[in-house]
Amino acid sequence: MLPSSTVALAETLSAKLPDDFSRKVLAGSLGASWDSANPIRANLFAAGLRELVTYVLHSLAPDELVKACGWYQDQRPRREADAKKRGAAYQDRPTRIDRMVYATQGGLSDDFLEKIGLDVDADHRTLREMVDELSKYTHMRPGSLVEGDQAVSAFMEAAIHAVLRFHKAIETVRSAVIDLVTEDINKEADAKLTETIVQELDELSTHTTVEEVVADEIRVTVLGPREIEFYVKGTVYVQLNYGSSSDFRRGDGASMSDKYPFSVRMGAAMSDFIPYALEAVSVDNSSFYE
Numbered sequence: 001m002l003p004s005s006t007v008a009l010a011e012t013l014s015a016k017l018p019d020d021f022s023r024k025v026l027a028g029s030l031g032a033s034w035d036s037a038n039p040i041r042a043n044l045f046a047a048g049l050r051e052l053v054t055y056v057l058h059s060l061a062p063d064e065l066v067k068a069c070g071w072y073q074d075q076r077p078r079r080e081a082d083a084k085k086r087g088a089a090y091q092d093r094p095t096r097i098d099r100m101v102y103a104t105q106g107g108l109s110d111d112f113l114e115k116i117g118l119d120v121d122a123d124h125r126t127l128r129e130m131v132d133e134l135s136k137y138t139h140m141r142p143g144s145l146v147e148g149d150q151a152v153s154a155f156m157e158a159a160i161h162a163v164l165r166f167h168k169a170i171e172t173v174r175s176a177v178i179d180l181v182t183e184d185i186n187k188e189a190d191a192k193l194t195e196t197i198v199q200e201l202d203e204l205s206t207h208t209t210v211e212e213v214v215a216d217e218i219r220v221t222v223l224g225p226r227e228i229e230f231y232v233k234g235t236v237y238v239q240l241n242y243g244s245s246s247d248f249r250r251g252d253g254a255s256m257s258d259k260y261p262f263s264v265r266m267g268a269a270m271s272d273f274i275p276y277a278l279e280a281v282s283v284d285n286s287s288f289y290e
Helices: 004-016 020-032 041-060 063-067 070-086 096-105 110-115 121-138 149-196 245-250
Strands: 207-223 227-242 254-269 275-277
Touching: 004 020, 004 149, 020 041, 041 096, 041 121, 041 149, 063 070, 063 096, 070 096, 096 121, 096 149, 121 149, 149 207, 149 227, 149 254, 149 275, 207 254
Parallel strands: none
Antiparallel strands: 207 227, 227 254, 254 275
């Protein structure tokens, strides 16, 4: 039987996993550890969680994307030289650490992270040490069993905490990137809406003007080798004008203010972090007709 604290941690981790398969692997790993009478339950959990971490890292950091990063390419000469010194063939493929770096920061360089005051090395190190620890218990030998309910729970919670800490590092970097571009994203959304006065707005009045655009939610959807993509949801504040210019001069025109939600996908190159729209802005004007 697992204590509620262990179950709660596992549920938190489950919500952060990328797909149903990874959630099933976590659930299966927990299921194997549930039976107090099973002397290798912690070892079975270790094997399952290690495979889960490996799967998630490969999902978050595919070979071709990792190898396209500037920081990976910069390391190639050194790695090739190291292999030559050892008399080994150079293997041009990402290591587990490379995948951790990409999952955390994509193509952003360490210098850039340092510039914005972030250091995720400790989070990488914690996860790496945890995976090494899991590997030790996966290969069952005398002395590799974790025995006793309290010891098993502590072992499991420490492992889950390490994975959660890594996910927190991913979220922290993305949050910092969002802070950098929020003002420019507001400006770009404002420009696109003002430029186009999209069909959904222009049909509401004789003449619709955009007064203000506010991005209420910005989410990083892709932190790639060279570019970042964002999903932006916000509010556009407008003035709806009814009547021609001569109507307004005669005092027969009318105006009213309103606001509508909008959404748009945007991108930004890591070279300049200047956002641009990847598609037309979508505005939901359904409230106007209610």
